[in-house]
């Protein structure tokens with residue numbers, strides 16, 4: 097039985113405002129899932145809630161990792177348990193070098209019981225691994241000396257997220273629009289890297305469970321989804337195979353909206369409220 | 375130690391491994407007072423005269439002190455900055471260390487030694503800090519250093535000695551950059567000063583390594599009313615470093631130093647201070663430099679602890695092409711107020727200044743940035759850039775910015791940016807989502823925040839400073 101990330105009837109509110117309204121999704125290690133849906137439908141919200149962002153309040157349902165409900169865990173615990181998210185908009189941490197940050201992160205994730213102040217992974221080993229992974233991603237060596245996401249171009253940020261995933265070797269990875277901001281060649285490279293990391297051909301050989309949030313087809317070419325899910329109005333309304341993804345990025349969401357009028361109405365209400373709030 | 379994928383030692387990295395040390399305040403020391411001769415408590419004309427007499431000073435210095443005392447008496451307390459609740463009559467103004475009772479390293483309390491170890495302070499410096507002088511002076515390395523400097527014509531001594539041995543330079547420059555009339559505390563210092571460094575660097579001499587107070591022969595313990603005078607002659611260069619990250623070893627509640635610097639044509643001076651005061655201390659310092667043609671003056675100033683610190687290093691750019699740079703960082707915690715900042719005065723055309731000020735407040739601490747940028751009439755083509763960033767770690771803490779800009783000239787370029795941020799939930803989450811604990815994450819964000827200053831410090835200070843920030847950060851997140 098492969099390891100499992102299971103989301104059941106998940107309700108999430110942001111600043112008291114309900115966003116997710118009962119999401120069900122099960123990912124096994126080794127599977128690739130695509131999550132699509134119009135802007136503002138709640139895809140990033142799902143990712144943030146799974147990762148443990150304190151601003152995303154879980155008002156109902158559960159998130160289970162191998163049967164254990166992790167809803168009360170903080171992001172540190174979740175990360176150390178093998179959950180990873182490549183963010184749509186990664187935060188800059190000025191003054192902190194990528195290499196220092198990554199050495200702490202890598203140590204903690206690989207040694208989940210590590211207490212603060214305990215040994216970091218040996219410099220030599222870390223440096224070797226980091227250099228290797230950076231070469232895979234065709235990143236300049238200098239990159240490790242730059243400050244985390246500070247002044248990175250859109251493409252550099254996304255590449256840095258993939259680098260982190262490669263170093264942390266998670267069990268489950270959520271990739272939130274990791275293809276946006278990348279040029280044609282970079283998307284291809286990212287796509288290949290994700291596939292390699294996902295299949296465990298780099299790192300420790302174990303396969304990942306992957307959730308790819310995207311509006312495009314490029315990442316999916318090399319990471320053919322076993323399942324494609326469509327989110328609308330804070331719910332997954334439809335699940336299919338790769339053909340569903342193909343339909344959505346060519347045809348758009350009109351058919352889905354028509355087929356799920358309740359979710360479409362919720363979406364309408366959410367965006368209207370936004371408009372008023374703004 | 376820090377991580378880097380190249381072999382180079384990395385100063386910026388937060389060294390999170392050694393952080394389980396407990397509250398820093400535990401290590402604030404009490405000085406045994408048995409070693410010192412004290413003048414009477416309080417201040418009056420007689421005590422000022424007595425100080426001069428005990429030091430065996432020439433008449434001009436005695437008169438200088440007495441005049442300063444009168445100015446001190448006539449000046450009101452500053453009405454800005456922090457609340458100063460001081461009884462001037464309850465303070466000892468002169469502590470003369472007795473000669474023979476040089477303490478030995480064995481006499482230093484274990485707890486203090488432990489703190490030094492935890493801060494990673496070098497052996498020689500530890501002894502100096504703990505007031506162990508005898509061994510220190512015999513250190514061959516410092517002896518040869520002095521000789522080397524002496525051969526180049528560099529004078530590096532304590533200011534008391536300089537008054538006697540270099541009267542010509544002293545009479546020319548002492549009290550000229552910061553006259554006693556400048557402010558109440560400068561007047562007080564002028565009346566009762568003792569100790570501090572005197573440095574003269576002859577034309578064209580470039581001192582390659584930072585000069586530190588503890589290199590001085592007969593270095594006295596950090597005094598209450600230090601008086602430092604640095605003269606950098608034409609084309610000369612020096613970097614002076616004072617203070618250290620260990621908590622100050624003191625019982626007196628008022629510390630009020632005056633530092634005067636002259637940088638002549640094409641000269642360069644960098645003055646670095648790192649101070650970590652006990653919670654009861656008022657640290658009221660006047661620091662000012664005059665920079666002449668095409669010279670560069672840099673103040674790097676790190677302030678931690680104290681009940682109240684008021685310190686605004688200043689650069690007066692006197693001639694065309696002069697540059698002034700001031701980098702300061704303040705860290706304030708419970709019961710502490712750091713009122714720190716910078717002052718740049720453009721008196722001549724084509725002068726340039728840059729101020730970077732960073733403050734961190736936690737546990738109810740308060741930091742203020744107070745800065746003045748002044749451009750005098752006729753000082754055309756000047757540029758000034760001011761950036762001050764405050765980081766507030768919790769809702770009990772406070773930060774204020776008081777920028778003053780006085781410009782009497784049209785043709786100038788002045789930029790001022792200020793930001794106040796709370797330690798961002800988003801940044802914390804990002805780091806935690808990569809396996810860092812909340813405490814590790816905050817500590818990393820704070821070290822990143824002060825990194826622009828840390829990277830300007832000499833290596834050992836950078837390492838100490840990073841450790842110290844970690845200590846300060848402990849227990850700051852719940």
Ligand SMILES: Nc1ncnc2c1ncn2[C@@H]1O[C@H](COP(=O)(O)OP(=O)(O)OP(=O)(O)O)[C@@H](O)[C@H]1O
Pocket residue numbers: 110111115133134135136137138139140141142151184366370
């Ligand atoms: N941190 C937040 N603060 C306020 N509102 C938020 C926050 N995060 C999400 N929301 C709101 O929740 C709704 C869903 O946003 P979410 O970012 O999850 O959409 P998405 O499906 O990822 O969209 P996109 O395709 O544009 O990335 C939106 O109305 C958004 O404004």
Ligand SMILES: [Mg+2]
Pocket residue numbers: 139140141184272
């Ligand atoms: Mg999104």
